Amino acid sequence: MTTSPTEAPPTAATYVYGVVAADAIPAIERPGVADAAVHALDHNGVAALVSSLPPGERRIRRRDLMSHLRVLEDAFAETTVLPCAFGLVLSSEEAVRREFLEPRRDALLDLLGRLEGHEQLNVRIAYQEDVVLREIVAADPAIAQLRERTRGLAEDAGYSLRMQLGELVAAALGSARERDGRAILERLAAKAADVVVENAGEDVLKASFLVAPKQAEAFDRELERVAEEQAPRLRIDVVGPLPPSAFATLERGAWDS
Amino acid sequence: MAVATRGTANDYLQRAPSPSGLADVLNVILDKGIVIDAFVRISVIGIELITIDARIVIASVDTYLHFAEAVNRLDLAETGGVGIEDLQKDGSKRKTQGALEGAKEKLTPGDNKDKDKAKESEKSK
Numbered sequence: 348m349t350t351s352p353t354e355a356p357p358t359a360a361t362y363v364y365g366v367v368a369a370d371a372i373p374a375i376e377r378p379g380v381a382d383a384a385v386h387a388l389d390h391n392g393v394a395a396l397v398s399s400l401p402p403g404e405r406r407i408r409r410r411d412l413m414s415h416l417r418v419l420e421d422a423f424a425e426t427t428v429l430p431c432a433f434g435l436v437l438s439s440e441e442a443v444r445r446e447f448l449e450p451r452r453d454a455l456l457d458l459l460g461r462l463e464g465h466e467q468l469n470v471r472i473a474y475q476e477d478v479v480l481r482e483i484v485a486a487d488p489a490i491a492q493l494r495e496r497t498r499g500l501a502e503d504a505g506y507s508l509r510m511q512l513g514e515l516v517a518a519a520l521g522s523a524r525e526r527d528g529r530a531i532l533e534r535l536a537a538k539a540a541d542v543v544v545e546n547a548g549e550d551v552l553k554a555s556f557l558v559a560p561k562q563a564e565a566f567d568r569e570l571e572r573v574a575e576e577q578a579p580r581l582r583i584d585v586v587g588p589l590p591p592s593a594f595a596t597l598e599r600g601a602w603d604s
Numbered sequence: 605m606a607v608a609t610r611g612t613a614n615d616y617l618q619r620a621p622s623p624s625g626l627a628d629v630l631n632v633i634l635d636k637g638i639v640i641d642a643f644v645r646i647s648v649i650g651i652e653l654i655t656i657d658a659r660i661v662i663a664s665v666d667t668y669l670h671f672a673e674a675v676n677r678l679d680l681a682e683t684g685g686v687g688i689e690d691l692q693k694d695g696s697k698r699k700t701q702g703a704l705e706g707a708k709e710k711l712t713p714g715d716n717k718d719k720d721k722a723k724e725s726e727k728s729k
Contacts, residue, residue, distance in 0.1 A: 365638070432633065432634065435638070447640055451640070497672065555636075577616070581616060582615075583618070593636045596637075597638055597640075
């Protein structure tokens with residue numbers, strides 16, 4: 348470990364949670380990763396929320412993941428925070444200033460300005476399967492017919508027909524998901540400042556929305572409208588307001604000092 | 605935990621202030637947020653993380669059979685009203701969750717079949 352010339356004792360590996368403006372440092376009471384106390388390191392207008400990490404390899408427990416999240420949530424409750432991804436560790440507090448805050452100061456300040464007051468809402472939308480399957484059977488005569496033919500058959504006798512049926516249904520479900528997902532995404536994105544869409548997998552839509560303070564109410568209303576209109580075929584789960592981790596990204600160019 | 609809902613959409617719009625399941629927590633903190641090129645990522649080990657994979661294990665053959673069975677089970681004579689609501693409340697949700705939990709169990713640490721299951725799901729991709 349290198350000894351910093353400006354700090355008397357060599358400091359331990361330093362875990363970084365996120366970045367705030369130096370004039371808005373939140374008080375974090377709860378312990379962080381590895382149960383260490385969280386404090387702020389300020390540098391020229393920006394401040395990193397950090398804690399020290401004991402030396403040696405560390406096995407991460409669920410508790411550590413939660414601590415990272417809770418520290419960010421506490422900070423977010425008080426001020427604008429740029430969350431770091433879990434697991435950001437530098438060799439010392441000095442390294443946090445020298446290698447992280449100093450070279451990226453302008454980009455961090457810019458991002459803090461852009462995300463000020465904004466919150467992230469994670470939206471996941473899934474079908475109520477039976478309701479949508481009914482729609483699919485009703486809409487496609489081929490599916491309805493195969494369904495009739497396989498209903499009475501024994502498991503062995505109907506295997507290939509059943510596979511055929513299942514394949515058709517899965518395909519119909521896939522295009523329904525895509526269609527519904529796209530339409531709802533458009534509606535919600537119109538009420539948000541930004542959106543990050545994820546692979547929805549078996550769901551209809553999975554996305555993080557960045558919502559500005561003045562948009563919060565309209566976004567919320569749109570969610571309720573979609574839920575009402577689409578009941579009972581859809582179920583919407585909303586998590587948040589969260590610190591805007593999906594939108595706290597630095598351009599690659601900003602990394603090179 | 606989901607909190608009480610606002611508005612009239614009730615059952616169909618659930619809100620929670622913070623992610624509760626491990627997969628949701630990871631989704632928020634693991635690959636999102638600021639990263640820097642020089643950083644040391646502390647090793648995120650721990651068998652628990654394997655459960656994330658449960659989200660992607662349903663093989664296509666199983667999926668087809670599941671859907672065939674699901675549409676066969678629909679009672680189309682019940683149209684509209686109470687029947688549909690009962691079905692979607694008790695049927696779909698539970699079945700889907702059951703399938704996912706089943707998948708999760710297969711990946712639980714200490715299960716010797718983990719490797720075989722992983723191979724199976726790889727093959728079916």
